[in-house]
């Protein structure tokens with residue numbers, strides 16, 4: 001039960017807390033989590049951003065790597081955390097449930113190893129998420145929260161505001177997580193700059209900034225030094241709406257928290273000046289300026305040789321309406337998301353990973369295309385040619401792309417404006433990818449390829465593809481298994497902006513798929529993606 005605004009509300013929780021408990025580990029640890037499902041929902045837990053090296057069965061993607069844990073059942077997740085440090089998150093990976101079932105996963109260096117930056121005085125998780133009014137059929141919320149609290153710009157919440165007490169002169173490591181379902185969020189602290197030192201648990205070149213932006217699923221580690229006069233300062237988060245047609249200031253109030261210096265007497269806190277909701281330039285500046293800390297812990301240079309090149313268009317399309325439902329849209333159609341004109345269908349009888357491991361056919365097809373079926377002016381919003389129109393009717397299919405062990409995969413992700421134009425946060429399970437470049441317009445393989453950063457590109461597990469723009473990613477497929485690649489907007493999951501990679505076994509037993517754990521949940525009941 002939580003009460004961020006004026007009314008009490010029942011929500012599903014982990015161990016009765018919202019956000020859920022922070023999990024603290026060190027790099028090199030084995031993490032063991034017993035999940036006991038006392039709820040009435042089917043559930044899985046995904047360790048967002050964890051490499052799951054040789055432990056694909058523990059990835060927690062519902063119907064991709066496992067069948068769900070059914071009510072009154074339990075399952076133990078156990079995996080090693082190696083080769084990554086920083087802040088990640090864990091969350092439920094059955095549609096919608098991640099609204100409230102999530103928390104911080106903090107990976108510190110092995111004992112005796114320092115951070116590649118001055119040791120902070122204290123570390124503070126800061127989680128952004130939504131206040132949930134309703135979970136089914138679709139989540140409805142009425143406020144953004146910081147660490148479960150709505151703060152003083154919302155009714156009944158004046159005294160329910162996240163409060164960070166600081167000592168003047170000390171430095172704090174903020175471990176910032178965007179666990180909101182569907183919203184990119186700006187974050188700012190009045191009168192203070194921060195130094196970004198990691199994104200998605202990858203160390204960055206220290207980057208001084210007064211504003212940050214996080215897509216759903218992204219994390220930022222930032223150092224905050226209490227270097228201002230003793231007093232009180234607001235921190236605030238506000239949505240970034242990149243879709244065309246969204247006015248500069250929709251009716252959204254910033255959600256505020258407070259930085260309180262030791263010794264401060266009550267006063268009017270300073271307020272940060274927030275960017276406009278459609279400030280694409282500020283969002284793009286922050287996203288594209290981050291670089292990786294070359295030579296830092298776990299850094300590996302960008303592979304120069306590319307084995308698999310893919311060009312993937314992404315966006316929304318329309319689909320003929322099934323007869324039993326009522327659809328709103330031109331020509332009686334419904335919205336469908338797509339990657340290369342494929343709308344991903346989540347299997348319903350058995351997980352893809354089991355189908356792959358046991359050679360069960362008919363669950364998925366290995367025909368995810370490397371190119372879109374037609375080329376057109378991807379970013380044009382209004383003038384649609386006949387060929388664009390074809391792209392408005394994607395094919396519903398469970399398609400995968402199979403790649404050889406240790407191959408380097410390069411993906412140009414091209415956003416489209418077929419129905420709407422907005423930033424999509426694309427998340428890859430099991431790997432970090434290098435983000436070699438971001439840009440606007442149609443990707444040009446000659447002009448734009450020359451400008452890619454192969455020296456110190458940022459690394460992510462989730463990247464926001466600019467509205468009407470593109471990103472270029474590269475990853476090394478060094479972990480066998482079935483790995484989901486999808487838009488991390490919760491509303492876009494059922495729309496099928498999703499595909500999966502199958503990474504084949506390597507030449508040795510150590511580079512091959514492990515056997516499934518003996519207690520892997522079985523799909524004995526109707527295992528639809530929505531629970532019963």
Ligand code: C2O
Pocket residue numbers: 046048061091093217427429484486488
């Ligand atoms: Cu954080 Cu597939 O998700």
